[in-house]
Amino acid sequence: MNPTAATRPPTKAAIEARGLGKTYPGGIEAVASLDLVVPRGSIYALLGPNGAGKTTAVSMLTTLATPTAGQAWIDGLDVVADAASVRRAIGVTFQETVLDDALTGRQVLEFHGRLYGQSLRERRRRADELLDLTELTDVASRKAKHYSGGMKRRLELARALMTVPSVLFLDEPTLGLDPQGRARIWDYVRALRRTSDLTVLVTTHYLDEAQQLADRVGIMDAGRLVVEGSPDALIDALGSDTIRVRGRGVDEALDPRFAEVEYVESFTRVEGGFLVGVDSASRRLADVISRAADAGFSIDDVSVAKPDLGAVFFQHTGRSLREGAPA
Amino acid sequence: MNTTLTTEPTARATPGRPTSLAAAATIWRKHVGKFLGNAEELFGVIVQPILWVVLFGVGMRSAVAIGAGAGDDYVGFMLPGIVALSAMGGAIGGGMVWLDERVRGIVREYLVAPVPRLSILLGNVGSTLTKSLVQAFVIFIVGMLMGAVVRGDVVSWLLALVLLVGYAAGFSGLALAVASITDDLMAYHSMIMLLNLPVLFLSSALYPLSALPTWMKVGALANPTTYLVEGMRGTVLGGSSDLPLLLSLAVTSAFAVLGVAIASRAFAAKTKRG
Numbered sequence: 001m002n003p004t005a006a007t008r009p010p011t012k013a014a015i016e017a018r019g020l021g022k023t024y025p026g027g028i029e030a031v032a033s034l035d036l037v038v039p040r041g042s043i044y045a046l047l048g049p050n051g052a053g054k055t056t057a058v059s060m061l062t063t064l065a066t067p068t069a070g071q072a073w074i075d076g077l078d079v080v081a082d083a084a085s086v087r088r089a090i091g092v093t094f095q096e097t098v099l100d101d102a103l104t105g106r107q108v109l110e111f112h113g114r115l116y117g118q119s120l121r122e123r124r125r126r127a128d129e130l131l132d133l134t135e136l137t138d139v140a141s142r143k144a145k146h147y148s149g150g151m152k153r154r155l156e157l158a159r160a161l162m163t164v165p166s167v168l169f170l171d172e173p174t175l176g177l178d179p180q181g182r183a184r185i186w187d188y189v190r191a192l193r194r195t196s197d198l199t200v201l202v203t204t205h206y207l208d209e210a211q212q213l214a215d216r217v218g219i220m221d222a223g224r225l226v227v228e229g230s231p232d233a234l235i236d237a238l239g240s241d242t243i244r245v246r247g248r249g250v251d252e253a254l255d256p257r258f259a260e261v262e263y264v265e266s267f268t269r270v271e272g273g274f275l276v277g278v279d280s281a282s283r284r285l286a287d288v289i290s291r292a293a294d295a296g297f298s299i300d301d302v303s304v305a306k307p308d309l310g311a312v313f314f315q316h317t318g319r320s321l322r323e324g325a326p327a
Numbered sequence: 328m329n330t331t332l333t334t335e336p337t338a339r340a341t342p343g344r345p346t347s348l349a350a351a352a353t354i355w356r357k358h359v360g361k362f363l364g365n366a367e368e369l370f371g372v373i374v375q376p377i378l379w380v381v382l383f384g385v386g387m388r389s390a391v392a393i394g395a396g397a398g399d400d401y402v403g404f405m406l407p408g409i410v411a412l413s414a415m416g417g418a419i420g421g422g423m424v425w426l427d428e429r430v431r432g433i434v435r436e437y438l439v440a441p442v443p444r445l446s447i448l449l450g451n452v453g454s455t456l457t458k459s460l461v462q463a464f465v466i467f468i469v470g471m472l473m474g475a476v477v478r479g480d481v482v483s484w485l486l487a488l489v490l491l492v493g494y495a496a497g498f499s500g501l502a503l504a505v506a507s508i509t510d511d512l513m514a515y516h517s518m519i520m521l522l523n524l525p526v527l528f529l530s531s532a533l534y535p536l537s538a539l540p541t542w543m544k545v546g547a548l549a550n551p552t553t554y555l556v557e558g559m560r561g562t563v564l565g566g567s568s569d570l571p572l573l574l575s576l577a578v579t580s581a582f583a584v585l586g587v588a589i590a591s592r593a594f595a596a597k598t599k600r601g
Contacts, residue, residue: 062439063438063439064435064438064439084441085441087439087440087441088441090439092439094432094435096432098431098432098433098435098436099433100357100361100428100433100436102361102364102365103357103361107360111353111357112436112440114353114356115350115353115354115436115437115440115442116440116441117349117350159436
């Protein structure tokens with residue numbers, strides 16, 4: 001809380017966290033030690049199962065929660081010591097729909113701009129632009145309670161953009177939307193990125209979206225960032241094809257069976273199975289299975305996939321994201 | 328998606344930081360706007376005090392042989408009590424607005440905005456006060472139509488306004504404090520309803536202070552309603568007051584400060600960063 005205690009951020013990134021942690025009273029450690037650097041103008045996707053600490057991390061970065069360890073900066077401003085300036089620089093949408101739905105779409109934007117001290121002219125112009133962008137112009141004078149779920153989400157996105165933030169936080173912005181609604185939200189985010197240097201941090205559990213949209217992806221599990229990189233780099237690291245084996249008997253005995261095998265590009269043991277990245281799954285499948293059997297591993301299920309973020313996620317958390325996804 | 332969005336830094340540098348008052352005014356404006364746009368609520372807020380004045384005032388006027396201090400103008404006598412009751416109803420409503428915004432998470436929109444926390448409280452108190460003033464105005468008009476004798480000088484009306492603002496702000500603060508502590512609408516209502524009855528009946532709103540038995544008089548003197556009622560009688564109404572005006576002004580003002588202080592503590596605890 002003491003401004004003089006604030007050290008300068010190490011880089012000029014739009015979002016930066018160093019050892020950021022949050023332990024709630026009672027000892028629940030929601031975020032252990034988060035290091036994050038998001039360069040200006042990029043889209044960063046934070047992935048993770050429920051309870052991984054994504055929302056707590058976002059809450060700290062958006063000044064809603066106070067870190068119990070480490071520091072974080074938005075545009076070089078400390079999220080604790082310079083909270084007021086950080087609030088001015090960011091736009092936020094929350095995981096749940098948070099709308100005063102007795103207001104019309106336009107009133108929601110109007111109120112938000114006024115709350116931030118925007119002038120009448122600025123508010124009007126900005127609201128027009130954003131209603132247009134989010135395709136809500138036709139319903140702008142209808143109360144938000146009559147909006148569909150997708151329209152509400154779009155209005156929230158417009159509201160977050162109302163004050164021309166330099167950093168936009170979207171916590172599960174497409175949660176509960178149908179594929180069409182999801183695609184629309186991402187279309188807008190892509191459009192924004194084409195025309196501005198907006199930095200976006202988004203949490204999502206739709207891996208395909210993160211893969212298509214994000215410049216960088218960080219996977220959180222149990223309060224920690226377990227891996228980070230560009231989606232392509234993370235996927236490439238897995239190999240050309242991925243063979244995913246589930247079963248019983250995972251232990252060290254497997255490791256030597258796959259170590260220094262000429263065609264194995266990656267090998268990861270996870271809870272309840274393992275993942276092998278290979279040059280060609282169709283040619284190597286039989287060999288992989290026999291090697292596993294030799295190690296005393298009893299196989300329940302084998303699947304082959306072109307590597308995607310889902311496989312990356314599985315590799316690093318031992319779970320498929322769907323298991324951890326909210327109901 | 329061929330829209331071009333404004334991205335030049337000048338648009339980003341929104342001038343100045345909104346002051347407490349500007350942000351409070353924004354929140355006040357939103358609540359009042361919603362109130363004016365809600366026909367049912369508007370109807371209720373206006374009709375309820377009319378019903379009180381007409382039904383209760385007329386009923387009592389014919390039933391009660393007016394005792395000492397009340398004069399023969401019972402409608403005028405009980406007008407301040409109805410004003411107090413309405414102010415309390417308004418405060419309860421204001422607390423509900425806040426509770427609703429908290430429970431639905433709307434409060435987070437304020438919390439991520441660069442506005443001082445105090446302005447959220449002030450905005451809420453302000454919108455509650457506005458409704459109470461509207462109701463008081465309606466009550467006086469109806470009362471006058473029903474024959475209440477009202478005095479006309481500006482100073483008296485300003486003093487009565489000060490009394491009402493203090494009283495309404497105090498109750499608004501208490502209601503907001505309760506609405507900050509509980510997350511449950513039912514619990515909120517039962518806590519508030521507990522207050523409702525003694526606030527009206529254990530005061531000099533419906534009967535003259537001088538006519539009360541001692542134990543009730545003590546209770547009435549501990550109730551801010553008595554000071555609003557007596558103060559109003561001594562300023563804008565024809566009847567006389569049983570208490571000095573300065574005392575009424577002092578007590579209602581102190582009540583306002585107390586109520587808002589309690590609310591601001593409860594607020595601070597609730598809007599603190601987790």
